[in-house]
Amino acid sequence: MSQTIDGPRLPAASGAAKSLVVFLHGFGADGNDLIAIGAEWRRLLPDAAFVSPHAPERCMASPSGRQWFPLTFRDPDERRRGVVAARPGLDAFLDAELARHRLTPDRLALVGFSQGTMMALHVGLRRKIPPAAILGFSGxxxxxxxxKTEATGKPPILLIHGDRDDVIPVDALFAATDGLSAAEIPVExxxxxxxxxxxxxxxLRQGAAFLAGALKPRRTSLRSTSQD
Incomplete structure (x- = not known):
């Protein structure tokens, strides 16, 4: 992923971002596909800024859309090669967005759909400082x-899937939960x-509630001292 990526943004409703929610769209879509969810979630997450970057590559299967990596569905290893190749550019984008808002890496939440969920899980579980949460739809x-050898942390994860999904069958949900559990990474x-x-x-309701809990402002404990 050598190209610079960018996409639509929504500022924090409160005026000062204390967390960052990044949407990662699916194969053949673009960042405009998910940013409207941010507008819906702003009331529950008033201190969150939202951004939905366009994936860096044009999608041959949908010329008006984008892709994080090519998918032919003929090569069983293409997803592995794809997420590995796409990771550096997305990591750089996340770091730049956090710096834009002067936020630490633990104030990041990743929200993916389909191919975007593949990216959210792959990148989020390998960042030097884990994100506050990973939410994946239909991925x-x-x-x-x-x-077991590559994960750098155990951020809270919620995976949501339709039981009639004919693009990524529901078996993928259970394979993901089994794989995460085998690596001792808790998942809902x-x-x-x-x-x-x-x-x-x-x-959407469950996803918003999950992020609100994961991004809840941290309380600073103050030690009181007394003078004799």
Whole structure:
């Protein structure tokens, strides 16, 4: 990922960002696909700034859309190669956005959809300082066997999937939870009945509540001293 990436942003509703939520869109979409979720979540997350970058590559399967890496569905190793190649550019973007808001890396939350969930899990679990949370919709965990040696932390994770998903079947949800659990990384999950490859209202509600808890402002404990 050599190209500079960018995308639509929403400032914190409170006026001063205390956390950063980054949306990672799916294959063939772009950053405009998810930024509207940020507008919906601003009331529950007033201190969060939102950004939804466009993936760096044009998508051959959808020329008006973008991709984090190519997918032919013919090579079983292409997802692994794809997330590895795309990671440095996304990491650099995340660092730049955190610096823009003068935030520490632990105030970051990653929200992915489909291919964006692959990126959120791969990158988020390997950042030097883990993010505050990872939320994934309709995605999958790439190369779960590598987590035991490559994961750098255990951030809170919530995975949400539709039980009628015919693009990334629901089996991917359970494979991801099994892979994360094998690496001793706690994960919560929610199955949306009747939902295909998408995000429903209940998923949005649960996702927002999950992020609100993970991004809750830290309390600073003060030690009182007495003078004789």
């Amino acid at each position: 999958m965990l790439v190369s779960p066997e590598a987590l 999950w929610h199955l949306s009945p009747g939902l295909g490859h998408g995000i429903d209202g209940e998923g």
